[in-house]
Amino acid sequence: MARIDLDLAHSYVAEPKTDEDYALLPLRFTFEDGGAYALLGPSGCGKTTLLNCVSGLLRPSQGTIQFDGRDVTAATPQARNIAQVFQFPVIYDTMTVGENLAFPLRNRGVPAAQVKERVGKIAEMLDLSASLDRRASGLAADAKQKISLGRGLVRQDVSAILFDEPLTVIDPHLKWQLRRKLKEIHHEFRLTLIYVTHDQTEALTFADQVVVMSRGKAVQVGAADALFERPAHTFVGNFIGSPGMNFLPGTWHNGAIEVAGRRYMPELPAGIAAALAGAGAFKVGVRPEYLQLAAPDDPQAMPMRVTRAQDIGTYWLVTGTVAGEGEQAGGTLRARLGTEAASLAPGDTAWLSVFNRHTCFYINEELVQ
Structure with missing residues (x-):
């Protein structure tokens, strides 16, 4: 060799x-x-x-x-x-x-x-x-x-x-x-x-x-x-992944992340927070496997309008669009959920915990370390 x-x-x-x-x-x-x-x-x-x-x-x-x-x-x-x-x-x-x-x-x-x-x-x-x-x-x-x-x-x-x-x-x-x-x-x-x-x-x-x-x-x-x-x-x-990672357009404003007009303040390492603040615009990346249903009053939860809920057998694949504030539209989200998603139907609003330890951030398509 x-x-x-x-x-x-x-x-x-x-x-x-x-x-x-x-x-x-x-x-x-x-x-x-x-x-x-x-x-x-x-x-x-x-x-x-x-x-x-x-x-x-x-x-x-x-x-x-x-x-x-x-x-x-x-x-x-x-x-x-x-x-x-x-x-x-x-x-x-x-x-x-x-x-x-x-x-x-x-x-x-x-x-x-x-x-x-x-x-x-x-x-x-x-x-x-x-x-x-x-x-x-x-x-x-x-x-x-x-x-x-x-x-x-x-x-x-x-x-x-x-x-x-x-x-x-x-x-x-x-x-x-x-x-x-x-x-x-x-x-x-x-x-x-x-x-x-x-x-x-x-x-x-x-x-x-x-x-x-x-x-x-x-x-x-x-x-x-x-x-x-x-x-x-x-x-x-x-x-990589089936389906692949979700990417949502985000901006940094007054010390918080904004996605589709809603403000979120997840705990971030200082280096990542500084990079996002300096860039202004970026992408939030999260795998469908790491999305979970959350309570509507959870400050870190993101609302999604369900467009499709599919029973794959071992999991439910739920697809929808991020519900924005006012006229602002969000991106598409796909979540791999358990049997708790069986009750979801097109038109419903599901709240998802997008920000967690698996969430990644991208500036000019490259990972912020």
């Missing part, structure tokens, strides 16, 4: 002049040896571009890539000793499952006994043991993709294993099993794994560290709990 240091940017335009010309904005980041990482973001945000720069399939237009301190910017994927698993199966249909798994090892002259042992171990992990003698051409797409995963994992000497949305063709139930298997394999062998996905569930359940990307930029890097509890940018708050 290897420590991978990135200091790069990439543009498909010969002479980029603005940020819009970059597929990957300037980025400095380190994938630590033996770490499990996910590159998470919507289509077109630069995830695959970054992965291809790491693998050697694409040379960055600016900057360098180092493996264990060795500059590999101009090196081929073979010279970098990379294994890569793509979105769709890449296997040899004329070979059996076992021959496909063994091919990367035999191609490097690994002794037959070691090949047999390693193939058997990977096949067992991926539930392919019963299919080792079957020809790959007759298998379903998800079974073929399991072979591709196995071929990426079978080598123990690689610098890193890169996964480019590898579970796209996999049955939803099998996806969960394979994510668990990959996690087990990582814990056992401490491989350096980099996993590209637009699915937050895949990223948060697989990786120790998630790189959230938007428009060619790494917006935040962190563990699942940090991304959920303290999103560094409103994009992260909205992208």
Whole structure:
């Protein structure tokens, strides 16, 4: 395995002049040896571009890539000793499952006994043991993709294993099993794994560290709990979570927070209060999970006019708009509530405790620390 240091940017335009010309904005980041990482973001945000720069399939237009301190910017994927698993199966249909798994090892002259042992171990992990003698051409797409995963994992000497949305063709139930298997394999062998996905569930359940990307930029890097509890940018708050974080426009006036014309005076750390006072306008961010029903006379409670109340089974998802004073209109709120919300109906007014220890504040879309 290897420590991978990135200091790069990439543009498909010969002479980029603005940020819009970059597929990957300037980025400095380190994938630590033996770490499990996910590159998470919507289509077109630069995830695959970054992965291809790491693998050697694409040379960055600016900057360098180092493996264990060795500059590999101009090196081929073979010279970098990379294994890569793509979105769709890449296997040899004329070979059996076992021959496909063994091919990367035999191609490097690994002794037959070691090949047999390693193939058997990977096949067992991926539930392919019963299919080792079957020809790959007759298998379903998800079974073929399991072979591709196995071929990426079978080598123990690689610098890193890169996964480019590898579970796209996999049955939803099998996806969960394979994510668990990959996690087990990582814990056992401490491989350096980099996993590209637009699915937050895949990223948060697989990786120790998630790189959230938007428009060619790494917006935040962190563990699942940090991304959920303290999103560094409103994009992260909205992208992570189901549903995403609520954002309400707020202003600071005479020592209080005003939202839709109503004044609130929550207890705030001195640094955050000073930043909000200096900015004047900001956004109040709170997760639907951290909203609770409150009494109408609660000075910190915010009124919401209910537009929809949905019974999801394990919780109620209540949606509405903040009721403002006079002509002022508030933003939209979504709350994940318990059975106490069963009596709410469109048109009702629900009072919610918006300000609590989980509430975040954003100036120019960035978290106030």
